[in-house]
Amino acid sequence: MTEQDYMTGEKENVPAKKVWFITGAGRGMGTDIAKAALAAGHAVVATGRNPEKVTHAVGENQDLLTVKLDVTDPAAAEAAVQAAVDRFGQIDVLVNNAGNFYAGFFEEITPEDFRAQVETTMFGPMNVTRAVLPVMRARHSGLLITISSTAGITGGEFLTAYAAAKFGLEGWAESLAPEVAPFGIRTMLVEPGFFRTELLSPESTSYAVSAIEDYAERTEQTVTAWKGMDGQQGGDPAKLADALTHLAELDEPPLRFAAGADAVGVFEARAKELLAQADAHRELSKNLARDDA
Template sequence: MSQQNDQTGQKEDMTGKKVWFITGAGRGMGTDIAKAALAVGHAVVATGRNPEKVAHAIGENEALLAVKLDVTDPAAAEAAIQAAVDRFGRIDVLVNNAGNFYAGFFEEITPEDFRAQIETTMFGPMNVTRAALPVLRAQRSGLVITISSTAGIAGGEFLTAYAASKFGIEGWAESLAPEIAPFGIRTMLVEPGFFRTELLTPESTRYAESTIGDYAQRTEQTVTSWKSMNGLQGGDPAKLADALIRLAELEQPPLRFAAGADAVGLFDSRAKELQDQANAHRELSSNLAHDA
């Protein structure tokens, strides 16, 4: 009984279980997170554009509900949250994982593709979280996990659209945290480095068409390098999924979790860069107030 349209309408006995609601669960990291949650005895609402594909990827399990969801559609988000509550009665952990990747130099990414990136990886988590918050507030409990990226900590060339969406989601989640903390709801941002997921596959990554000669050589080099990296990334998504299960059990999960040794290194270097930038013109920066 894993499909949304197979529901009997009866809420299950959830004693001792948590209910995980995971977006983008049909492949990649979302599938691993769903499997990890089920493995320790939790119930999972796994969502994706194709619920049959989601159910097949995760495997048959009585504690699994696969639900159709396009995160860019607010009405679909509300319907998916309602389906979760109808089946399990509550939501304990929301994982905003669904994503894609529009890569390319800013001048060559079309405005439509740039907006499509923002719609999925910034407004998508917002749509789902907005739909879930009334449930979490009523419970006076819950954890909102948002899968960000090291591209939300430090930008870089070829990442303008993706980094813009991830920087946006970082600011949103950090600001949301104190708004909902009084209701017993926590938030956690996860910044993975390079993990062996499907992010760099043709199904997830769309490269901007090379149209400007000044960028042509760098575009070719970058695309070739990234395609060669696919399937060879160092991070193990199954281990990350297990780590998230552990972190979700904490009374106070971290606001941010650097996922992977490369992510920890980037956090360290970014912190130093910011400190160096603060110090570079400290006197000038500190003397911009009105004269007394």
């Protein structure tokens, strides 16, 4: 199926049933992705810390397997992958979606919380991917979808821990792409803008304790603004989930997918910013070679 087929509503190329393995499927975007994959006729392995909650969120389906998984536990990732193979025999699409959000100014985020952010949001996808890759390599086929963020494209205040994890995720996935391409395995990073998910809810977002007076006013303003955005974001996660099921069928899925008009804007602004930075001191940069080179 081509992207043009999707945009024009062509139904001639009906995709064959595949097995999707989705992390963080108990709520938010993970639930929508699981539902979209099932609606598209695929089998789904939906994982989460509480399998009963996952089943309740996604709904009963003969093509659904729910499995307990804490992505920070490599052994749990291997067990979940084995359960998927035992049930369906293969894994065709991995969606690394599970994550959380530790927000705050760098000096006020505890080292423990900073590490917890990276452990879940960066090392979590690595743990699951490491467990899935042997299954995909054996079949010389597969797609690795990693839900990143526009915070992985450009950083910002109050995002130091989150952006650090997402920037790391971006570099890892981009570097992994050529390593696994010879095995017929493709990778796709998804950078959503603001979607109406539970990311800004108390269940997903932890704010650093305001303890330094110099940051107090900005902390109060930022927390108030973000709490006010919860449930008001413009992006529709169900539409994004549907888009991902179609992108997964492309012969050449994009390495990066800017999800949402705001995400496209971030991509464009970042590209212009990098070009401007390259031009700002171009002559100085070009004159750094050794004289004997």
